[in-house]
Amino acid sequence: MAEYNDISRSDSDVGGDFTNSIMNAIDLLEGEMVQALRDLLAIKSVVGEAEGDQPFGKGVGAAFEHMLNMANADGFDIENTDNYGGHIEFGGLILDETGEVAGTSDEVLGILGHLDVVPEGAGWSCDPFEGKLEDGKIFGRGAIDDKGPVIACYYAMKALKSIGYVPEKKVRLILGLDEETEWKGMEYYLSRVKAPDIGFSPDAEFPAIHGEKGILVFELAKKIEKSTAKGLALRSISGGAAANMVADHARAVVRGDSYTALKSKLAEYREETGYRLRAKGIGKSLEITAEGISAHGSTPEKGLNAISILMEFLGRVGFANESVEEFLRFYNEHIGFELNGCSLGCGLSDELSGALVLNVGKARCDDKAMIVSINVRYPVTLTKEQVYEAMLPVIDENDIGLIKTTCKPPLFIPEDSHIVKTLMDVYRKHTGDAESKPLIIGGGTYARAAKNLVAFGPGFPGEEEPIHQKDEFISVEKLMKITKIYAEAIYLLSKPEDETA
Numbered sequence: 001m002a003e004y005n006d007i008s009r010s011d012s013d014v015g016g017d018f019t020n021s022i023m024n025a026i027d028l029l030e031g032e033m034v035q036a037l038r039d040l041l042a043i044k045s046v047v048g049e050a051e052g053d054q055p056f057g058k059g060v061g062a063a064f065e066h067m068l069n070m071a072n073a074d075g076f077d078i079e080n081t082d083n084y085g086g087h088i089e090f091g092g093l094i095l096d097e098t099g100e101v102a103g104t105s106d107e108v109l110g111i112l113g114h115l116d117v118v119p120e121g122a123g124w125s126c127d128p129f130e131g132k133l134e135d136g137k138i139f140g141r142g143a144i145d146d147k148g149p150v151i152a153c154y155y156a157m158k159a160l161k162s163i164g165y166v167p168e169k170k171v172r173l174i175l176g177l178d179e180e181t182e183w184k185g186m187e188y189y190l191s192r193v194k195a196p197d198i199g200f201s202p203d204a205e206f207p208a209i210h211g212e213k214g215i216l217v218f219e220l221a222k223k224i225e226k227s228t229a230k231g232l233a234l235r236s237i238s239g240g241a242a243a244n245m246v247a248d249h250a251r252a253v254v255r256g257d258s259y260t261a262l263k264s265k266l267a268e269y270r271e272e273t274g275y276r277l278r279a280k281g282i283g284k285s286l287e288i289t290a291e292g293i294s295a296h297g298s299t300p301e302k303g304l305n306a307i308s309i310l311m312e313f314l315g316r317v318g319f320a321n322e323s324v325e326e327f328l329r330f331y332n333e334h335i336g337f338e339l340n341g342c343s344l345g346c347g348l349s350d351e352l353s354g355a356l357v358l359n360v361g362k363a364r365c366d367d368k369a370m371i372v373s374i375n376v377r378y379p380v381t382l383t384k385e386q387v388y389e390a391m392l393p394v395i396d397e398n399d400i401g402l403i404k405t406t407c408k409p410p411l412f413i414p415e416d417s418h419i420v421k422t423l424m425d426v427y428r429k430h431t432g433d434a435e436s437k438p439l440i441i442g443g444g445t446y447a448r449a450a451k452n453l454v455a456f457g458p459g460f461p462g463e464e465e466p467i468h469q470k471d472e473f474i475s476v477e478k479l480m481k482i483t484k485i486y487a488e489a490i491y492l493l494s495k496p497e498d499e500t501a
Contacts, residue, residue, distance in 0.1 A: 018165075022487050025159035026480065033483065034138065034476055037151045038131030040066060040115075041140030047116050047181050054083055056116065056185065060177050063115040063147075067154075067175060074158060085189035087174045090157060091167030091494060107169045109494045110196025111486075112186075112446035112453065113150035113203060114179035117142035119241040121248055121294050123470040137473045145296075145467045146179070148474040149202035149458045149482065156487035167494035172196065176446055179203075180242065182406060186449050195450040198419055198493060202486060203445040204455035207427040210420050211440030212448060212455065213298075213353055213377040214410040216384055217243045219403040220395065221371040222327040231320030232256040235285060237365035239307040243375040243405075245361055245468045246303030248294035250310040252365075254317075255285045262286065262317055269316065275309045288313070296468045297359040297375040298442035300339050303469075307363045307372065308337050327370045330398045335360060341376065346390040350379035352412070353440040356387070373405075377442035380410035411448045412440075418497055423456050426489045430481070436461050456489065458482045 043066060048057030061083055068078045071088040080086040087110075096102040120128040120141045128141040138148070153173055160167070174196070177185040204212075232254055239250030254262070263279055266288070270277050276291035290310040295303030308331075315328040334343045341347050341358040349355040362373035378387050384407045395402055413420060415438050428434055447453040458478070459465045466472045 019488060021163050022159055022491065023484055025163050026155065026483050026487060029155050029159060030476070030480060033151060033155045033479065034133065036070065036155070037138055037143070037148055037474075037479065038133060038140075040147050040151060041131035041138070041142055042129055044129045045116050045142070046119050047178050056177050060116050064175060064177055067115065067150075071154070075161070076157070079193065081189045081192050084185040085175060085177050087172040087193070088154065088157070089170055089172045090161055092170035093166050094168055095166060105168055105170065106194070108194060108196040108199075109167070109169045109171050109490065110174050110199030110450070110453065111153045111172065111490070112174045112176060112196075112199060112201040112449060113153060114146045114176035114446065115150065116176070116178055116180050117145070117147070118180050118245055118468050121241055121245070121468075121470055123248070125471055128472075136477065137475050138479070139471060139473045141472055143472045143474040144458060144465055145472070146203045148479060150175070152458070152479055152483040153202055153486050153490075156483050156490055159483075159487055160491060165491065167490075168496060169197075169494045171490055171494050174446075179446060180244065183408070183449070186446060190449060196453065198452045199450075200419070200423065200454055200456040200489065200493075201445040201447045202455075202457050202482070204441055204443050204457070205439060205459040206431070206457045206461065206485075207433065207436045208420050208423040208438045209441050209445070209447065209455035210413045210415055210417075210438040211353060211380050212411040212444055213357070213380060213440070213442045214382065214384060215406075215408040215444045216376040216378065216387060217373065217405040217407075218376075219371050219373050219405065221369050221401040221403060222323060222330070222399070223369055223401070224321065224365075224367060225323045227321040227323070229320040229322075232262070232317065233321065234314070234319050234324045234365065235367075237310070237363055237370065239290075239310065239364075240360070240362035240373070243361035243373045244297035244359070246292065246295040246297065246300050246305050246359060247307045247361060247363070248292045248303070248470075250290045250292070250306040250363060252288045252310055252314060253282065253285050254288065259286045265316055266313065269313050273309075277309065277313060294469045296443065297361055298357060298377050298444070300357065300359040305337065305360055307360050308335070311363075312336065324370065326398070327400075330400060331372070334394055334398070335372070341391075344391055345394040346376070346387050348379060348382055348387065348390060350381040353380045355379070357442050377444075378410070380412045380440060382410075384409070408444050408448055413452070413454055419452060419454055419493070422492050423454065423489055426485060426492065430485045430488070431460070433461065457485065
């Protein structure tokens with residue numbers, strides 16, 4: 001077990017006012033914390049194919065190794081679960097009235113974050129993996145989702161440890177490595193390490209998230225029948241980077257004898273809609289590209305889907321292959337730019353969490369099939385079966401195949417629970433915001449990974465967050481503020497519940 005600084009110090013004798021001591025310790029760590037985040041952002045940790053002993057690719061493995069090495073050097077206990085995930089830990093010691101160690105505790109306070117990031121996408125004004133510091137902002141993919149909050153929680157723990165606080169519960173910063181994809185790493189980790197008894201995930205919004213909609217990822221596919229009809233042919237479609245991102249780019253390649261009429265239609269469509277479409281020749285083919293605006297898949301209304309732009313335009317072109325025409329009609333009539341699934345038959349809602357949200361994240365097409373990947377956030381009182389059953393009449397009628405990929409069931413914890421009440425108190429103390437209430441969101445966090453967990457920050461009410469967008473950043477001011485909030489949350493939640501009730 002790692003050694004602790006001045007292990008016998010208690011709440012009452014650490015610098016007089018214990019909370020002030022924590023805040024002062026964090027202020028002293030500002031420069032170090034900023035550099036630590038910049039170093040972490042410089043590691044491109046997008047999940048890739050397994051390489052050697054790295055199940056999620058070398059980039060994710062490098063970020064994980066970097067965090068564990070830093071924690072080991074700072075005197076924390078570390079755990080690496082076969083490179084599928086792990087944790088950074090301190091505490092778990094029970095002190096007697098004199099401050100001496102009287103026993104140990106197996107109770108765990110977990111802080112569940114992740115080191116993987118979504119693909120960078122296009123249009124950045126700086127290198128997305130540089131960790132650029134400019135005008136008080138730190139830029140980089142993962143700055144706010146979720147490397148910035150992970151670093152904030154780490155330095156909250158480091159500040160607590162530096163002033164001699166010994167938590168009775170084990171405080172674990174649990175590092176997930178494929179949160180943006182399939183969560184296999186967290187599943188593997190929790191199959192081998194005790195799940196936390198209580199905790200939070202710094203990967204959503206303040207004040208506190210007591211509910212998360214269910215998440216479905218699935219594909220809708222149409223087989224392309226061979227055709228001998230003469231005319232314009234669709235060679236390929238590609239678009240989007242991930243199912244949980246609004247696609248900011250899409251591309252189609254078509255082949256025909258002449259493109260004069262098509263280019264004229266493209267100019268008319270661009271003039272009519274204001275959308276960004278371009279066409280250019282590639283050998284004897286024509287490439288058509290659409291540009292949208294990326295956003296998180298749980299809030300697609302904040303973006304503009306390039307796949308839907310491209311599909312709408314292609315639906316006006318007229319292709320020789322009837323299978324292609326059928327899929328384009330299906331897409332534009334039953335998906336299009338609609339975000340609630342109503343035209344697909346799954347426009348469901350409930351009183352607690354509102355309406356279902358639908359996002360098209362990826363598309364691909366070749367000479368065999370047209371496929372779109374869809375991410376759905378469904379209400380907390382419903383089941384995945386209800387969503388799929390609602391869609392079946394529409395997709396069956398249109399001869400569309402359904403390929404089920406992943407499902408994360410909804411999360412709901414009552415507002416009057418100990419964890420929600422404690423986090424709300426901390427948030428209100430540090431912000432003065434007495435109006436905001438606990439939230440139910442469409443986003444999916446590691447709070448679903450075990451019982452008695454909720455999401456907590458880092459987004460503040462009314463604040464625009466560049467999550468999954470170009471030029472993602474976190475301000476130094478915000479980094480410091482959330483570190484202080486997380487430090488006090490860790491302090492209170494790591495104490496026995498009867499001491500904080």
